[in-house]
Amino acid sequence: MLKITLKDGSVREVEAGVSVLDFVKQVSNSLAKKVLAAKIDGETKDLTTVLDKDCAVEFLTFEEADGRWALRHTASHILAQAVKRLYKEDNVKLAIGPAIDNGFYYDIDMDRQLSEADLKDIEKEMKKIVKENLKLERKEVSRADALKMFEEMGESYKVELINDLPEDALITLYTQGEFTDLCAGPHVLSTGKVKALKLQSVAGAYWRGSEKNKMLQRIYGTAFEKQADLDEYLHMLEEAAKRDHRKLGKELDLFSLHEEGPGFPFFHPNGMVVRNELINYWREVHRRYGYQEIKTPMIMNRKLWETSGHWDHYKENMYFTKIDDEDYAVKPMNCPGGMLVYKSHQHSYRDLPLRMGELGLVHRHELSGALHGLFRVRNFTQDDAHLFITPAQIEDEIQHTIDLFDEVYSTFGLKYTAELSTRPEDSMGSDEIWENATNALRNALEHRGLKYVINEGDGAFYGPKIDFHLRDSIGRTWQCGTIQLDMLMPEKFDLTYVGEDGEKHRPVMLHRVVYGSIERFIGILIENYAGAFPTWLAPVQVRILPITDKHADYAYELKKKMFDLGLRVEVDDRNEKTGYKIRESQVKKTPYTLVVGDQEMADGTAAVRKRGVKDSETMKVDDFIKYVQEKIASKSEEF
Structure with a gap:
């Protein structure tokens, strides 16, 4: 009799020569109707495969990749x-x-x-x-x-x-x-x-x-x-086509791409509003979570990249130049610069965890055929952070980081799943270091009760990582956030801290990003919201439409009042029919469109049309401003 170990760890005995299909029927008739293939000792096989030795068998339905x-x-x-x-x-x-x-x-x-x-x-x-x-x-x-x-x-x-x-x-x-x-x-x-x-x-x-x-x-x-x-x-594909961020980016005048700089996006004023609001929010959250912001150079010399390992393991993705006859590289990652900032001072165990964040512009060489809007570019701003911690702080700091991720992603209404990526073939360091690092990440996920899948061999060359895959409003998933545990780079850069015993010790480092890339995250948000950004992110939050020329002064008076209070507001005083201007404001995804005429001037009001709502309501201008300010402050998506 053969001993067959199932995915849940249970062991079944079967006669040698039984096919996988006959075996699954013995386990469960209902499962046998759904199973499509099987993994035998980790290798995917047909159901007609004969079992001829003790092995591990996993039944594969359409639910499994x-x-x-x-x-x-x-x-x-x-x-x-x-x-x-x-x-x-x-x-x-x-x-x-x-x-x-x-x-x-x-x-x-x-x-x-x-x-x-x-x-x-x-x-x-x-x-x-x-x-x-x-x-x-x-x-x-x-x-x-x-x-x-x-x-x-x-x-x-x-x-x-x-x-x-x-x-x-x-x-x-x-x-x-x-x-x-x-x-x-x-x-x-x-x-x-x-x-x-x-x-x-x-x-x-x-x-x-x-x-x-x-x-x-x-x-x-x-x-x-x-x-x-x-x-x-x-249906999801049809929705995705409607939401294509390249199409909406052009229609909403957010960004453009030009043959003079393939893979290097140009952000327009509207796009800069979205970008800067995301950055402002990033800074506000990170201040509350105990981060300090740094900035490191875009170009550094070859010696640095040899020390970090990028010269040997990432060179094909980098851009190079010469300065004073020496080799320099445009940074593809922020981490080596962060190492130098840490090393510029002697640190004590009392300083740790030390959390340093950087909005660093990085450049990576991508093949022209792989370029895709804001999703795959050659330069982007990584919302990086490097956390220097003691070995005893690893799990607490991972949990603290996931708390931050939870807050940020929930702000955008995005849910996530986690994936643990393990050692790749082209990696640095010993088996022991990799095993300890991987186990530390696995334990943090399991102690949190967070479900995850294993992505074998997809870690960074310097350490394993947890990837966070966001699910958008039409069910697609996007890999954004990452937590990478690195025990190698602190050693390569000889980073130390003075412990309680007065001796020097090696810190552990966490690399992590929340947005991943600001450019890519903007692309994801454009498609997630179909261009209809929540009020706090919208390039134009309020558009005022005077019915005739005689109402224009009142419209501009309202604009100044709102602008002075920090709202992003425009007046459309073109000599067009009001219905046409309302429809155009809706096409531009404006959260609030205000129509003002004789009655509104007399009463100090405005006819307010909320995006996606057919009917308008008359509100006192001060009440409307207060309402919008509350929506912005709460970062609410609801009207």
Whole structure:
């Protein structure tokens, strides 16, 4: 009998030779209907895999990322099969077809240039294949047999892939009905499992990503277990398109991007209002949480970056210059400068924890194809902080930092999930240091009762980290906040503090950001609010519309009164119909639009139209000002 350890730690005994599918049926019939694949000793496998030794087994449903990937990988094979069926006369050759985040694609070489109409035909054929409920059968063959098979099929791209494999390699094939593909898997049991699918677009893609190779057609799609989930996802995509921060950034005159500085955003006056309000709030929160603000240079010499490890581990992402014939680098991170600030004084244990924050402009070289609005840029302001603590203070300081994160994210109505990222391959330091640092972060999360997932190998090169993923108003997640535990850099920079025993000791350092990048966070907020910022962040908080020229003096009198009290206010006195100006104010996402005419002048009032509210209400001007000031002070999103 084999001993099989399940995810919850329980151990089941089964006979050798049982398939994973038969085993899951023994565990739970209801689970067997939902499971798509399984992890066996950490490796994702088909449900047809035979259990032949003691092992750990984790059942994967659509709820788990690897379960989704198995289903969507199968969807890519269904796509290829549909194309092969429909376009027999178009010399179809298949390249690769993997699952990706939120979907799948297949790269195809064919004589026909695919159109939107073709995608509809392909999708229709895919749904037929799903209804056929074809079983996916896995088979291993020799490299020679695989080459012969795909050469006879005319699949030159598959032949090229096989030729790159060792001569003694066993080649894995998957067959569904009349269709066979070269693939390592895993897949779901049958095409019938892919109950909801949608083809989304077709684009060009060079074979193997090299512009020296032929341009292929890449068909993108997505797949879900349930039609309702697919419909919800497609609705989210429609909402996301409406909320695209690049589109809204232009419409609301917040920022622009220019070919004279690709990846270097230009902020306009409206965008600077949002940016400065975020910075003001950051400073106010950090003052209350015991931080001191510093500023370090943008350019520092090579020696510093060699000491920090960036020269060896991050050089390909950095920009360089020469000063007095010496090598200098534009900083990609703020931390080395923070080390020098700490080192400029001798510290006592009484000084710790020492919390130093910096709004530091950093530059990182990103490939031009990766640039994306404010989300992926080449220069950005990191709201960094470096916390110098004793080993005994690690957990308390992590909890103190998460308290700060809770306050900031709740201000914007954003909920988060946590992810613990562990040691990457390209890392510095000993196994012991990494194990101690990782355990410290894990213990802090568990003692707080905060659910988290493990992201293996995604830590920084100098230490493990906790990443905070924010969920926006339409359900998307964004990685923003980070807490990184670093026991290496204090050693590299020989940082010390004098302990109670009068001896010098090595501090531990926490790197952390809340916004992550001010530019990226602004992009997230634009999309989260669909451009309709809460009053405290809105570039223009109040817009006053005089009905005719004779009401303009009253409008400007109100503007001065509000402006002097710190409100951001504009008057629209153009010779246009009032209804037109009201609609335009709504399009510009103005929180409060005030209409003033004869009656308002006589009564010292204004007709107040709140954003998103159809009807207006008449308010005394002083009452309105007090109301708006309260909304700003509380940072309320509600009207």
